[in-house]
Amino acid sequence: MAIEGKDTQMTYRSVLESTLAHALSYIENLDEVPVSATAGLAGLRQRLDRPLADEGMDATQVIDELVDDVHGGILGSSGGRFFGWVVGGSVPAALAADWLTSTWDQPAALFASGPATAVIEEVCGRWLKELLGLPLNTSFALVTGCSMAHVTCLAAARNALLAKYDWNVERKGLTGAPQIRILSNNQRHGSIERSVRLLGIGNENVIDLPVNKQGHLNIKDLQRELQKHAGQPTIVLLQAGDINTGVFEPFEKLIPVAHNYNAWVHIDGAFGLWASASPKYKHLLNGAEQADSWAVDGHKWLNVPYDCGYAFVADSRAHQAAMSHRASYLTHDAVARDQIDWTPEWSHRGRGTATYAALRQLGKKGVAGLIERTCQHAHCLVTRIGALPGAEVIWEPQINQGLVRFLSTRSDATDTDHDRRTDGVIANILESGEVFFSGTTWQGKRCMRVSVCNWKTNELDVERAVNAVQRALEKQSIA
Numbered sequence: 001m002a003i004e005g006k007d008t009q010m011t012y013r014s015v016l017e018s019t020l021a022h023a024l025s026y027i028e029n030l031d032e033v034p035v036s037a038t039a040g041l042a043g044l045r046q047r048l049d050r051p052l053a054d055e056g057m058d059a060t061q062v063i064d065e066l067v068d069d070v071h072g073g074i075l076g077s078s079g080g081r082f083f084g085w086v087v088g089g090s091v092p093a094a095l096a097a098d099w100l101t102s103t104w105d106q107p108a109a110l111f112a113s114g115p116a117t118a119v120i121e122e123v124c125g126r127w128l129k130e131l132l133g134l135p136l137n138t139s140f141a142l143v144t145g146c147s148m149a150h151v152t153c154l155a156a157a158r159n160a161l162l163a164k165y166d167w168n169v170e171r172k173g174l175t176g177a178p179q180i181r182i183l184s185n186n187q188r189h190g191s192i193e194r195s196v197r198l199l200g201i202g203n204e205n206v207i208d209l210p211v212n213k214q215g216h217l218n219i220k221d222l223q224r225e226l227q228k229h230a231g232q233p234t235i236v237l238l239q240a241g242d243i244n245t246g247v248f249e250p251f252e253k254l255i256p257v258a259h260n261y262n263a264w265v266h267i268d269g270a271f272g273l274w275a276s277a278s279p280k281y282k283h284l285l286n287g288a289e290q291a292d293s294w295a296v297d298g299h300k301w302l303n304v305p306y307d308c309g310y311a312f313v314a315d316s317r318a319h320q321a322a323m324s325h326r327a328s329y330l331t332h333d334a335v336a337r338d339q340i341d342w343t344p345e346w347s348h349r350g351r352g353t354a355t356y357a358a359l360r361q362l363g364k365k366g367v368a369g370l371i372e373r374t375c376q377h378a379h380c381l382v383t384r385i386g387a388l389p390g391a392e393v394i395w396e397p398q399i400n401q402g403l404v405r406f407l408s409t410r411s412d413a414t415d416t417d418h419d420r421r422t423d424g425v426i427a428n429i430l431e432s433g434e435v436f437f438s439g440t441t442w443q444g445k446r447c448m449r450v451s452v453c454n455w456k457t458n459e460l461d462v463e464r465a466v467n468a469v470q471r472a473l474e475k476q477s478i479a
């Protein structure tokens with residue numbers, strides 16, 4: 001199908017105009033439509049899974065049919081009534097910038113392959129370090145999400161720790177190298193396991209340390225374990241924002257201990273590191289700036305579209321040694337920042353553009369406001385839901401994450417009955433389509449997670465959510 005010149009332009013205009021209308025219709029209806037899926041697996045497959053045709057078709061028709069076919073299978077996760085997992089939406093400038101990123105379609109590997117994109121990322125790095133309270137000479141990379149930020153940071157850690165043993169891991173690999181240990185609290189996020197697998201460190205070398213009542217590592221436990229492995233290359237993994245409770249480790253106390261034993265300290269701050277941007281919450285990160293690397297998401301609490309995380313490494317030499325690559329056909333720039341020196345990827349989208357736009361739209365005060373508002377909503381949701389008959393607060397939010405549980409009314413109820421009732425009430429809530437929460441098992445108990453990350457969530461959403469939970473509780477007690 002040869003389309004040239006004017007026809008090509010017509011195609012773009014028609015399909016993009018129709019896409020704008022579809023996008024606005026989705027966004028403007030978010031408050032009215034169910035927040036959970038109304039289409040099931042079979043229905044979605046029936047509509048979407050067609051034979052791949054021999055002949056192509058009109059672009060506008062492709063998009064129109066796509067929008068019809070996904071109906072009921074798109075969650076309201078970009079709206080204000082979605083409190084499942086840890087999911088953010090997109091502030092308008094970030095969404096628009098993301099559209100332009102695809103439109104410009106720059107391979108963001110080198111300054112030469114996308115000059116403005118490279119400079120945008122450079123500026124994002126500086127702004128982010130300022131907001132997150134990180135040392136200004138820290139190197140950084142914009143990656144797909146916090147998981148790849150872990151991989152990037154831990155690859156730098158691997159380089160630096162083994163260099164002390166005269167072992168060049170990039171050249172020699174890990175066979176025959178001193179064994180790296182990772183010490184971390186046993187509540188860590190599963191993304192660590194996968195990063196450790198990818199890096200060849202192996203999960204048997206991740207040592208679980210218990211958490212105390214406050215939900216974080218004890219200094220004594222860490223010290224004992226460091227002592228046990230003294231003289232071995234060691235990474236200490238700390239959390240800024242536990243996935244269930246939002247708890248922060250006491251960085252000011254733990255990091256100096258780890259450094260006494262020459263350990264590398266990595267912080268998983270997927271969402272929690274953003275607390276630094278708020279004057280009210282930044283004290284939770286006191287001492288975090290002393291770590292050696294930090295992994296953070298853009299696509300959760302900052303509310304930029306998916307495919308956006310940030311890796312920061314204090315030892316920029318180790319970071320570059322782990323990631324950089326030179327090839328004769330690439331055009332490296334002597335003065336500008338080439339992203340390929342810092343990222344695990346070669347070509348990737350210019351993902352800095354959405355971050356740049358979000359930070360400009362919000363400003364420092366807007367980011368702080370977003371953090372504080374969502375924390376306040378999370379607190380309100382947990383305490384109000386917890387006060388409903390048959391509900392119980394399990395974790396009152398310190399930041400934007402909390403836990404509640406629903407209790408069986410049977411007089412001889414066991415924990416299993418409470419677990420069953422909790423899952424039953426969550427299922428009822430989802431069925432109502434009014435609000436979205438997800439479950440978890442925390443300290444052996446089924447709980448409902450309350451996670452507020454969306455910039456759009458307002459008092460009315462909180463009101464609707466509490467009412468929906470109340471109705472689900474009543475329905476469940478009749479059932």
Ligand SMILES: *Cc1c(COP(=O)(O)O)cnc(C)c1O
Nearest residue numbers: 086145146147189191243270297
């Ligand atoms: C979401 C999350 C991750 C993983 O981040 P991705 O962006 O999904 O790769 C890691 N740690 C914590 C605490 C998280 O919440």
